[in-house]
Amino acid sequence: MLLVEDLHKSFEDFTAVDGANLQVRQGELVAVIGPNGAGKTTLFNLITGHLKADRGRIRFLDREINRMAAHEICRQGIARSFQIANIFHRLSVFRNVQVSVLSQKKLSRSLFRPAQTLVVEETRRILESVGLLGKQLDIAGSLSHGDKRILEIAIALGNEPQLLILDEPTAGMSPEETASTMELVKRLARDQGLTILFCEHDMDVVFDVATHIMVMQHGRTLIQGTPEEVRRNATVQDAYLGGA
Amino acid sequence: MESYVTVSGLISQFLVGLSRAMILFIVSSGLSFILGVLRVPNVAHGSLYMIGAFVAHTLAMAAGGGAAGFWLALVLAPTAVALISLAAERLLFCHLYEREHLMLLLFTFALALILGDLTKITWGADYRSLVAPPFLQGSVMVLGTPFPRYNLFLLAVGPVVALGLWLFSNKTKVGKIARAAAVDREMVGAIGINVGRVFAFAFVLGCFLAGLGGALVSPTVSITLGMDHTIIIEAFLIVTIGGLGNMWGALAGSLIFGVSQSMGILLWPQFAIVFPYLAVVIILTLKPTGLLKSVW
Amino acid sequence: MTRSLILSRSSFGWSAALLLVLLLVPAWAGRFTIYILAFVFVMALLAMSLNLLVGHGGIYQFHHAAFYGVGAYTAGLIAAKTAWPVWVGFCAGPLMAAAAGWVIGLFCVRLNKLYFGMLQISLGSLIWIIALRWYSLTAGDDGIHGIRMPELLSGSVTIYYFLLAVVTVCLLSLYLVYKSPFGVTLRAIRDNPQRCEAVGINVRRHQLLAIIIATFFAGVAGVLFVVLEGSIFPDMLFWVLSLEILIMCLLGGWFTFFGPVVGAAIMVTLRTFVGSVTEYWTMVLGIVLILLIFFLPEGIMGINFRNWSRRRSRRAAARAAEDTDAAG
C-alpha cells in the first residue's frame, strides 16, 4: 500500500532522514519507533507532503506521491494526526471534525448551503466513535490535552482515509487515556479496516498493538519486521530498547 | 516622445536617486528595526518623521536660523522625537506586545492620528522651511551637470548611518541583545536581560531614525502637515521588499525605490509614479518574502 | 425550520427588529439622518466584505478599497460615458471588481500575512494610478460628478430603500456564505492552515475564492456609492480608505459576523458628528481606538460574547461562542 524507498531529507545544517525505508501493507498496524530525534516525525511529514524529500521515492497505492502537495496527498487517502495538538482552536469540536468531512465530500467550497445541515450524521458518528460526542459544542481550544489529541484523530478520520498516520497519539496522556486511545486505534483498524501507521514511545503499547514495527535511528531504518523479529534483533536491543 | 538622455544627465539623475534613497533608508531602517526586534508594524513612524522635521525647524529658528542652528537641530530634533516615542512606549505600547499584528497596526495607527493632530495643534497649518547651512547650499558641477550640494551631503550621511547601525548591532552588547531578541525574546529574558528595556530601547532607536530622517529632509522640502502620509507607505513597501526586519534589506529596498523613481523620471516622466510600485510587485512575485532574509 | 437552523433565534430576532427599525426610519427621521444612514449602509457592506477576508479568513487584505473603487468606476463610467442603461453598469461593477480581485489574488495568495498585504497595496495602488492618470477616461483626480441615475433612483428616500434592500440582500448572502461549508472551512484555514492542508483542503484556492467573493461585494458597495452620491473619484481607491475600513472591522469586532457593521456606523458617526464639534476629530478617533484596544481587544461586538460567557455556564458559553463565531 505504502512504500518508502531510500528517503533523504536534510535541513540547513543537519540530516533528519538519511535513507529511510518503510513498507505498509493493507490492513497492517505499523509502528515506527526510535529515540527522540531519530527522524520519525520528519518521515511522516515527508509522506504527507508537509515537507519535500531531497531524494528517494514514496509510493502510495502504486502512485508516486513525492511531488504532490499536502492536500493532494490527503485526497489520495492518507490522513494524519500531529504530534502537538493541531486543531482549529477557535472552532467548536463539532466544526473541527465537520471541516474535514466537508473537505472529504468535496463540499468545502459549497457556498449557499447552511453548513449546519450538512454531513451532520457523519460528523456525529465520528465524534461518537472517538467518544467526543458529549463535548461537540465545546470550543476546541478549551479541551483538555488528552481530548485535543483524540480530536486530532477524529479530524483525520473525517477524511475517510485508507491509511491513517498517527504521530505519537498518546504523548502526554495518562495511562488510562493511553490505554483507551490505543483501544480506539485497534478498534478503528478492526472495525473500519483502516491501515494505520503510527509512532510511539511506549514500548508496551507498541508491542501490544502493532502488527509490524519499523525501527529508526539517526534518520535510517534499522529494521522492519514483526514485533518478534524486532525484539530478537540485537542492534535494536542495544540502540533503543536499552536491554530492559 | 522627446528624449534628452545624456550620460552625464543619467549619472546625475542616478546620484539624485541615490540621495533620495538615503533619506528613505534612514527612515525605513528605523521602521525595519522596530519590525525586526519588536514585531510591530509601526504606522506612527511617518508621524514621527513629520514631527522630526517640525522640531528641527523650530530648533533651528530658535537658534537664529544659521548653520549652528541647523546642526543643533539635526542632533536635537531626533532626540526630541526619541523622547516622545519613549513616552508612548512606556505609557502605552509596552502593554501590548503580545497582541496580534493587526491590533498593533491598529494601535500605531491610532497613535499616528493623535500625533498628527497634536502636530497641527502645536505648529499650526503654515508651511515651514528650513535652510541648509551656507556651505551646503547651491550646487556643484558633477560631470557637467549641476548637482545640489545638500544631496552630496545626504549621500555622505546615508552610509554613515548605515555604518553606525552596523557597528551598533554587531559591535555593541545592546545591539547584539537586540538581534537576539528579534529571534527569541523569551530566551533573552531567561538569560537575565530585561526584555522590556530592550524593546523600549529598540523602539526609541527606531523612532530616533525617523526623526533624523525628518530633520535631514527638511532643507529640501517644505515642512507641512501630511508629510507623514507619503513617507509611511513608501517606508513600508521598502522594508517589505527588503525582507521584514532586515536592515540591509531596508538599504536595498531604499536604493531600488529611490533609483527606480529617479531613473523612471528620466526615461518615462509621465509614468514615473508607477515604477516603485512595479518594483515591489516584481520583487514580491519573484521572492515572496523579500530580497534578503527576514526575521519574520 | 430551516430558518431556525440558519439563524439562531436571538440573532434572528435582533436582525428582524433592526431591519424593521431601518424600514421605518424615513417615516420620522430628517433627511440628513436618512442620507447618513444610507452612507453607513455602503460603508457597512464594504467593511463586511473586507471582514470575510480579515476576520474570518485571516487574510491580510490591506487594499480592499481598490475593489470598491473598481466597482464604482465601472458603474460610474458606464453611466456617464456610454448610452447603455445604468443597470448594465450596476451588474458590471461587482463583476469587474471580482475580476480584479481574482487577478490580484492570483499574485497575492502565494504570500503570507504582511507580505500579502504589502503586495496587495502595491497592486491596488497600480489600479489607483490608472484611475488617477487616465485623464481621458476617468477625468483624473477631480473625478466625475453628477452621474445621472434613472428616475427610479432619484429621491433620497427611494435611494435609501434601494440601498437598504441591496445591502440586506448582500449581507444575507454573506451570512449564508458565512454559515456555509465554505465559511466554516475559511475559518478553519484562519485558525490553522497547515492542518487544513492535511485534511485535503487546497488552502490557496479557498483563499482565492474568498477574495473573489469579498471583492465582488466590495464592488457592490462601490456601485451603491455611485447611486447615493453620483460621484466617482480616485480617493475611493486610495490606501487611506482601505486602512479606514480595516479599522471599522477591528473596531466593531473582527471575529464576529455583525461587528464590521457596528464599526462602520461608529466611524461614520464619529467623523460626521465629532467632526462638526471639533476640528480635531481624528484625535478623538485615535483616543477612542486606544481605549478600545486596551479595554475591548476583540472589538465592540466581541464584548457581547465575553459578557455572555461570564453569565452562563461553560457549555452555554461555548454554544454562545459558536453562535458568535458564526452569527455575531
Next chain:
Amino acid sequence: MLEVQGIHTYYGLSHILFDVSLRVEAGQVVCLLGRNGAGKTTTLKSIMGLAPPARGRIRFNQRDVTGWPPYRMARQGAGFVPDNRRIFADLTVGENLEIAARQGPGAEKWDRERVYDLFPALRAMDRRRGGLLSGGEQKMLAIARALMTNPQFLLLDEPTEGLAPLLVKSLGERIRKLKELGLTVLLAEQNLRFTLGLSDYGYIIDNGRICHHGRVAELVNDPQVRKICGI
C-alpha cells in the same frame, strides 16, 4: 533552594499543570521525569517565569518569586537551558555567550574562558554562527550560555534529547562536574537511565500532575514508574 507549592498553569484555555509541588535543596541534582507532553517543560517554564502559574506559590532562595518575570529570576541566580536549545541563531557562539555574561550570585565566576574549558569543542567555534552548529553543539552552547549568567541554580530541560549515546555520556559527566562545583540542578528528562547516576531525588510527572517522588534508586524499581517512563 527552590520550593514549588501547588502550582496550576494554563496555556490560553488549556490547563497544563495541576497542583504541582516540588522541592530542590541546595547542592542537589533533582530530576523531573515524564514523557513527552507530560508537563516537564511547563513546570520548568513556570519556575522560570516564562509561563507564570495561575495559582500556587514558588519560593526561590527564601523569597516568594511567584509571577516574577524571567529576567529577575535569572538575576536571582536561576539559569535556564530550554529543551529545544533556542540558540540565538544569528549571533556567533562568542556573541551568544557575551550577551549572557552577568555577575550572578553563583559562587563560581564563569567567564568565556572557563566555559570554553568546560566545553572545549565550543572554543574552536567562537566565531561560527549559532544556527550552523549541530544539535549536540547547540546543547552545549545552551548550557554554556546559562552558565555565563553565573547561576546558583540550573534548570535543564531534556539535555539528552536527540543526542547520540556518546554525547549523552559526556554530557552526564559535565553535569556531574557542575554539581561538584556546587551548582544546584533541576533536570527534566524522559531518559530515566541518564538521570540514574546523576540525581539525588526524582519527581515523576504525568498528565500535568506529580504522581511519584522519591530517591531515584527507589523510583527506578517501581513498576508503575517504569511504565510511565517507557522502560
Next chain:
Amino acid sequence: MKKERFFSVGQLLMWAGCLLAVVMPAAAEARDIKVGIVDTYSGPAAVFGNDALNGFKLAVNEINKQGVLGGKIVFTTRDEQFKVDIGLNVAKELVLKENVDVLVGTINSGASMAISEAVAKKEKIPFIVWTAKSENITGKAGHRYVFSTAENTAMAGKSAAVAFAKKPFKKFWIAGDDYEYGHAIADAIWRNLKKIKPEVEAIGRTWWKPGEPDLIPYLTAIQAAKPDCIIFATGGVSMANVLKAIKTTGMENKIPAWIHTATDHSVLKPLGMNAPEGVMGTIQYHYYYPETPANKKFVADFQAAYGNPPGFPAFNAYTTAQLIAGAYRKAGKIDKEKFIDAMEGLKVDTPVGKVEMRACDHQAVYPMFLGTTKISQEFGGAIAADIITLQGDEVMPTCEEIAEARKQK
C-alpha cells in the same frame, strides 16, 4: 436618541461659539443668514483653509456691524480633510440638517465639483467656490447654483500666455503636479499661447505626484534639456518644493520659470531670504499691491486680527462675504432663487477695486498681477516685483467660450 441629544448639545456650543459677542436680534421676521463653510482644515492644504476662514470672518464682522436685512451673517465650518466623500457628507449635513442658506468652500476641486453636482444642483442651494481653481466648476460643469470667487485655471493660464507672448521664449518645458489642477493650467496656457504665438514649442513634459517631497530629481532632468522657460503647473505644497528645488539646483536666474501663485506670500514667507529670485508668478492678490487705501485698511485690519497679512484665499473669502451680503441686500429677502438672481452681475468693493460676478458663468472677474520674485530686505524675504496688471476681461474666457464648453458637455 441619545446620539441626537449629544449632537444638539454640540450644535448649541458651535453656534454659541460662532456668534460670540453678537447678540441675537429679537425681531422675529429678521432672521440671520446662515452660511455653511466646507473647507480643508487638516493636512497640507489647511494653511489655505485657515487663511480663507480668517478673511471671511473679517468681512463678516464688518458686515454684521450694519447687519443684512435686519439680521446677521452667521456661519459654521466643517473640515472635509481634502477628501471628496467627507466633503459630500458634511455639505449634506450643512444643507439637510443645519439648513444653511448658502454653502461656501473649498480648496479641493474634486470636492467642489461633487458638492456642486450632488448638493447645490440637487438641493437647489447656492454654492460659492472660493479657493478651488478648476475651470470646470464654472466652465463646462457650471450651472445655476454654483458660483466661483476663485481665479480659475483658465484665467491663470490665459494670463500667463498673454505674458509669455511678450517674451522671447520659444522652447518651453512643462512640468507640474500630476492632477487636474496641474494639467488644466498647463492646457490653458498652451492652448492660449499657441493661439497668440504659434511658433512656440513644448520640448518636454514632466508630471510628478502632488505633494512629491523631493523635486530635485525632476528639476535636474529638466535642466539637462536646456529649455528657454519652464512652466510649472503646480500648486499647494509642491509650489514651495519647486521654489526650493529651483534654488538648490542653481536654476535661479538661469532658466526663467513661471508658476501660478508663486508670488503668494504664504509660499514665499517660509522660504525667507532663501527664496529664489526671478521666478515669474501670477496671482489676483498681493497684500502690498496695489497700494490703495482700501487694500491698506484691509491688510491692517487683517494683521491686527490674525497676526499675519492676508493671502489670496483670505481675499477671495473676503470678496465672497461681500458678495453674499450685497446679493441679499439687493434681493431684499432671504430666498435662494432671489439670491442667485441678485448675484448675477453684482459688483462689490474689494481691496483691489470693484469685482464683478459675471452673469453668464457665475465667475468672479478679477484682474491678474504678473510679478517676478525679488528679495526685499524690508519684507525679510521675497516679494513680487515689477508687477504688471492684466485686466480681468483680458484673461477670462469669453461668455461664448463658456457657452460652447457647456454645450459640449
